[in-house]
Amino acid sequence: MQALADFFVAPLAFPFMxxxxxxxxxxxxxxxxxxxxxxxxxxxxxxxxLAHAILPGVAVGYLVTGGxxxxxxxxxxxxxxxxxxxxxxxxxxxxxxxDTAIGIVFAGMFALGIALIxxxxxxxxxxxxxxxxxxxxxxxxxxxxxxxxxxxxxLAVVLFYKEFLVISFDPDLAATLRLPTGLLSRLLLVLxxxxxxxxxxxxxxALALAMLVIPAATAYLLVERFFHMMWVGAGLGALAGVLGxxxxxxxxxxxxxxxxxxxxxxxxxxxxFKSTSSRTVGVLPGRxx
Amino acid sequence: MTEGARTCGRRFLAxxxxxxxxxxxxxxxxxxxxxxxxxxxxxxxPALEDVSFSLQGGERLAxxxxxxxxxxxxxxxxxxxxxxxxxxxxxxxxxxxxHICIAYLPQRSEIDWRFPVTVYDVVMMGRVGRLGLLxxxxxxxxxxxxxALEAVGLLEVAKxxxxxxxxxxxQRMFIARALAQEAELVLLDxxxxxxDAPSQEDILRLLSLLEERKVTLLLSLHDLDIAAExxxxxxxxxxxxxxxxxxxxxxxxxxxxxxxxxxxRGLPAAGGGVVVSDPCRTQEEKxxxxx
Numbered sequence: 001m002q003a004l005a006d007f008f009v010a011p012l013a014f015p016f017m018x019x020x021x022x023x024x025x026x027x028x029x030x031x032x033x034x035x036x037x038x039x040x041x042x043x044x045x046x047x048x049x050l051a052h053a054i055l056p057g058v059a060v061g062y063l064v065t066g067g068x069x070x071x072x073x074x075x076x077x078x079x080x081x082x083x084x085x086x087x088x089x090x091x092x093x094x095x096x097x098x099d100t101a102i103g104i105v106f107a108g109m110f111a112l113g114i115a116l117i118x119x120x121x122x123x124x125x126x127x128x129x130x131x132x133x134x135x136x137x138x139x140x141x142x143x144x145x146x147x148x149x150x151x152x153x154x155l156a157v158v159l160f161y162k163e164f165l166v167i168s169f170d171p172d173l174a175a176t177l178r179l180p181t182g183l184l185s186r187l188l189l190v191l192x193x194x195x196x197x198x199x200x201x202x203x204x205x206a207l208a209l210a211m212l213v214i215p216a217a218t219a220y221l222l223v224e225r226f227f228h229m230m231w232v233g234a235g236l237g238a239l240a241g242v243l244g245x246x247x248x249x250x251x252x253x254x255x256x257x258x259x260x261x262x263x264x265x266x267x268x269x270x271x272x273f274k275s276t277s278s279r280t281v282g283v284l285p286g287r288x289x
Numbered sequence: 290m291t292e293g294a295r296t297c298g299r300r301f302l303a304x305x306x307x308x309x310x311x312x313x314x315x316x317x318x319x320x321x322x323x324x325x326x327x328x329x330x331x332x333x334x335p336a337l338e339d340v341s342f343s344l345q346g347g348e349r350l351a352x353x354x355x356x357x358x359x360x361x362x363x364x365x366x367x368x369x370x371x372x373x374x375x376x377x378x379x380x381x382x383x384x385x386x387x388h389i390c391i392a393y394l395p396q397r398s399e400i401d402w403r404f405p406v407t408v409y410d411v412v413m414m415g416r417v418g419r420l421g422l423l424x425x426x427x428x429x430x431x432x433x434x435x436x437a438l439e440a441v442g443l444l445e446v447a448k449x450x451x452x453x454x455x456x457x458x459x460q461r462m463f464i465a466r467a468l469a470q471e472a473e474l475v476l477l478d479x480x481x482x483x484x485d486a487p488s489q490e491d492i493l494r495l496l497s498l499l500e501e502r503k504v505t506l507l508l509s510l511h512d513l514d515i516a517a518e519x520x521x522x523x524x525x526x527x528x529x530x531x532x533x534x535x536x537x538x539x540x541x542x543x544x545x546x547x548x549x550x551x552x553x554r555g556l557p558a559a560g561g562g563v564v565v566s567d568p569c570r571t572q573e574e575k576x577x578x579x580x
Contacts, residue, residue, distance in 0.1 A: 040401075040404060040405070159422075159423055160422075162414075162417050162420070163417065163422070165406075165410075165414070166414050166417050168404075169400075169401070169404050169406060169411070169414065170395065170400065170414070172365070172368070172370050172393055172395055172399070173393070173395075173414060173415075173466075175368070175369065175370040176368045176369060176370060176389075176391055176392065176393045176418075177389060177415075177417055177418030177470075178369075178386065178387075178388075178389050178418060179417070179418070220405060223405065224405055224407065224450045225405055225406065225407060225410065225450075226404075226405050226406055226410070228405075229405050
């Protein structure tokens with residue numbers, strides 16, 4: 001018992017650990033809420049592309065400010081919003097399938113980002129922070145930004161909850177109900193973009209997609225309704241964030257990877273639970289399809 | 290995610306005051322639906338050419354034609370989901386985009402049945418247009434949803450996830466959504482495809498219920514027999530209007546060959562010239578198999 005208490009309490013003596021825990025819990029919950037849309041609308045590739053496409057924006061910021069880290073968040077945010085709106089424009093203009101347009105923008109921007117960063121000597125450390133996150137390096141100011149933008153995203157989800165649900169489930173219904181479907185789907189893309197930027201510090205470019213998809217997918221296995229999927233996903237995401245930080249602290253593995261590994265563990269548990277329970281219940285009668 | 294050629298969601302400057310408040314009023318005496326020299330291009334190819342017809346309030350019309358005839362396209366243009374290349378659709382004298390009294394019931398294959406919503410949730414979605422931005426459902430909305438579920442006989446499965454429904458129940462759920470939407474014009478895309486005979490009967494009974502409520506009905510059908518038996522007027526479509534009027538006048542061998550071409554497999558029966566055909570069986574089976 002004492003050992004268990006030590007396991008959780010001892011790291012709290014370090015302020016950076018407390019900030020890391022709070023940040024990763026917030027990011028975990030936020031990602032899961034937006035991830036509900038990503039999973040159900042089949043936008044996983046978009047989310048991944050977005051995370052990677054942010055890199056050149058951050059790199060430009062890095063070069064412009066001469067290696068300062070403070071403004072990188074804003075550069076990332078600007079790029080992400082531009083990308084979110086730009087991918088739609090590219091696929092409309094070039095008359096390409098959306099995943100092809102995403103693939104082009106994604107690969108091109110990521111390469112540009114690496115090219116820009118590689119012009120700076122000793123870039124590897126900063127690049128690896130961007131790629132894999134550095135949640136234990138979160139400053140109090142970073143935490144405020146995460147809280148403010150995360151809160152803003154969640155507020156928008158609360159305000160437009162029923163509209164986002166309709167455009168996700170049945171876009172034709174949204175159109176006949178005369179909802180502003182174009183505006184709403186663009187807003188949803190921007191909210192996902194903001195979420196990705198906010199989560200970069202915690203899990204990095206490479207793993208941002210994991211936090212968008214895995215907790216939401218886990219919740220999808222466990223509950224029946226959209227609303228519950230958001231809540232359960234948020235809880236699982238936050239828990240994965242917190243447990244991941246402890247795992248990272250005690251084993252020395254990278255924090256972003258630890259968080260994602262815990263989340264993946266949850267998913268596998270849910271999958272095992274689901275497959276055993278559906279075996280006992282059996283397929284429900286009355287299916288003619 | 291791409292919106293395609295949507296018409297109604299585009300004018301976003303008008304959006305704050307338009308939400309939940311239809312701009313169009315209903316002109317007294319104007320037909321429930323007028324389609325006027327409608328042309329639609331889809332990916333550069335004509336999908337509909339010079340389609341014109343009109344419907345009075347409370348009337349029911351079946352659109353019959355082969356696959357690719359443009360039945361779904363026509364329904365979506367009338368719903369205001371797609372925009373025409375030229376020509377006009379007028380609902381009670383006005384452009385469809387101002388109306389929220391139109392319900393479009395999708396083909397069942399267009400819906401993701403794994404989506405985590407209950408039957409109740411889907412029927413409540415019909416209220417979203419009337420609720421307006423930032424408003425939660427009130428007692429009246431809940432009562433309307435309950436009545437709609439009761440009318441289609443789905444009250445006891447209201448809390449089930451939609452993936453658990455049978456094909457017939459799924460179609461009844463959409464009819465309940467149209468009821469909750471308080472729609473005056475209901476467009477149904479292949480509501481009977483892939484259903485067994487008793488479920489088809491259920492749906493046809495519900496359509497009569499809608500008719501009693503003075504709802505105007507327009508649906509696309511595969512089955513010429515059902516169209517002939519249950520609809521006073523039919524529209525035979527293959528990109529153009531091949532025939533419009535009572536089934537006995539429209540379903541002539543010459544017109545059917547014009548509409549279905551070489552795909553017509555049925556033969557005129559000995560007695561009254563009744564044509565038995567099921568030109569789209571394979572598509573129907575595909576639909577049933579896909580779900």
